[in-house]
Amino acid sequence: MASIQAPKGTYDVLPPEAERRSILESHVHRIFGGAGYRRIETPAFEATELFARGVGSATDIVQKEMYSFDDGGGRSMTLRPEGTAPICRAYIEHGMHKLPLPVKFWYLGSFFRAEQPQKGRYRQFWQVGAEVIGAGGPETDAEIILLLAELLDAMGVKGTRLRLASLGNPETRIEYRDELTAYLRAHASELSVEVRARIDLNPMRAFDASDRGTQAVMANAPKLLDRLAPDDAEHFDQVKTLLDAAGIRYELDPTLVRGLDYYTRTLFEFTSDALGAQSGVGGGGRYDRLIEQLGGQPTPGIGFAAGIERILLAGAEQPIAPDPVDLFVIVGDRENRRAGVAGFELAREARQAGLAAQLELGARSMKGALKHADRINARYVAIVNDEQSATLKDMDTGEQQDLEAIRVIATILRGSRLA
Ligand code: AMP
Numbered sequence: 333m334a335s336i337q338a339p340k341g342t343y344d345v346l347p348p349e350a351e352r353r354s355i356l357e358s359h360v361h362r363i364f365g366g367a368g369y370r371r372i373e374t375p376a377f378e379a380t381e382l383f384a385r386g387v388g389s390a391t392d393i394v395q396k397e398m399y400s401f402d403d404g405g406g407r408s409m410t411l412r413p414e415g416t417a418p419i420c421r422a423y424i425e426h427g428m429h430k431l432p433l434p435v436k437f438w439y440l441g442s443f444f445r446a447e448q449p450q451k452g453r454y455r456q457f458w459q460v461g462a463e464v465i466g467a468g469g470p471e472t473d474a475e476i477i478l479l480l481a482e483l484l485d486a487m488g489v490k491g492t493r494l495r496l497a498s499l500g501n502p503e504t505r506i507e508y509r510d511e512l513t514a515y516l517r518a519h520a521s522e523l524s525v526e527v528r529a530r531i532d533l534n535p536m537r538a539f540d541a542s543d544r545g546t547q548a549v550m551a552n553a554p555k556l557l558d559r560l561a562p563d564d565a566e567h568f569d570q571v572k573t574l575l576d577a578a579g580i581r582y583e584l585d586p587t588l589v590r591g592l593d594y595y596t597r598t599l600f601e602f603t604s605d606a607l608g609a610q611s612g613v614g615g616g617g618r619y620d621r622l623i624e625q626l627g628g629q630p631t632p633g634i635g636f637a638a639g640i641e642r643i644l645l646a647g648a649e650q651p652i653a654p655d656p657v658d659l660f661v662i663v664g665d666r667e668n669r670r671a672g673v674a675g676f677e678l679a680r681e682a683r684q685a686g687l688a689a690q691l692e693l694g695a696r697s698m699k700g701a702l703k704h705a706d707r708i709n710a711r712y713v714a715i716v717n718d719e720q721s722a723t724l725k726d727m728d729t730g731e732q733q734d735l736e737a738i739r740v741i742a743t744i745l746r747g748s749r750l751a
Pocket residue numbers: 414445447452453454455456457458459590591612613614615616637638639640641642
């Protein structure tokens with residue numbers, strides 16, 4: 333019969349890979365926990381309406397990339413494509429505005445987007461992220477960027493670059509878009525056919541064009557960063573000052589656009605040269621209008637999300653210590669059911685006493701079982717001979733002694749060399 337494989341764009345996290353993820357998670361606990369961020373988990377699926385309203389119905393994510401389904405009761409649900417809208421929903425739903433503000437969260441989980449799979453791009457992928465809700469000052473923006481930089485650094489992510497911009501407020505943006513569109517129209521004959529066709533649809537794309545004609549036009553195009561309202565410009569200046577003080581290097585990128593509609597003011601993205609075409613490691617920004625858009629009180633917020641696969645792809649190999657095995661228990665005569673119970677109990681009690689203890693489960697011969705104990709680096713092997721007696725072997729020295737089964741654990745805990 334043909335075997336069944338994991339769906340396209342998904343993959344299995346096998347134990348060695350899972351270990352690397354645990355290391356990442358422990359860094360997240362340390363870095364974000366240390367700064368007072370607490371973990372939050374939201375459901376894997378949400379009402380589709382949340383993302384339509386939260387992420388923006390005109391975005392690529394909502395238009396093309398969502399896994400939506402009918403829940404059987406006529407309601408449209410969607411596997412979460414991102415984490416910010418669900419966390420804002422939770423903030424509103426649980427009345428968290430009554431807590432001392434801001435509330436600071438981190439999360440780590442899997443997300444789903446119907447994208448064309450390639451290296452570093454999957455249909456189910458994992459993100460680590462953080463959100464600060466209820467703080468609007470520039471020091472929050474700088475803090476969240478700093479903490480992400482620390483995480484990438486702790487994971488040894490190579491060749492990182494930070495791109496930084498400000499989107500100002502939506503009103504400025506609309507005015508700017510009109511100005512840019514008019515500018516592009518005035519220079520239409522110098523633009524590539526592609527850019528010309530998209531002037532109205534997406535004028536910002538012209539900044540990314542690779543043909544010389546368009547590039548020459550864009551060099552003199554108006555930039556949103558030069559059009560910011562005074563309070564937005566001041567906010568952005570202070571973010572830059574704080575990043576400078578922290579020694580974080582960044583490049584101002586007036587063309588930075590991210591595929592979510594909810595951003596205001598500060599926007600940032602870390603890329604890594606160690607990644608191929610999918611070079612974005614993580615990014616985020618401020619979303620001061622989102623909570624209101626989802627039905628809450630006007631509340632500022634900022635957050636980021638970073639791709640776990642990409643952090644691991646671009647990160648340094650982490651030395652992974654093998655799991656310690658204090659005791660490996662072998663039942664000498666498997667036909668002897670009482671000895672079987674004694675071996676089973678010995679492993680259980682050893683674990684209760686705080687030892688890492690494994691029972692031979694593979695029905696190996698005595699020789700095979702000892703070889704296996706050696707392979708997993710067991711410190712001691714106990715061979716349970718019958719209900720009461722065992723042979724304890726120190727795998728470092730090769731010494732062994734016969735003793736009562738009930739004395740095995742105490743002997744190991746004393747760490748006494750076997751005489
Ligand atoms: P976004 O929510 O699009 O800003 O994505 C934030 C980060 O998540 C990106 O920088 C990537 O590292 C990661 N990411 C986004 N989409 C995918 C995907 N389809 N596969 C793997 N990682 C992704």
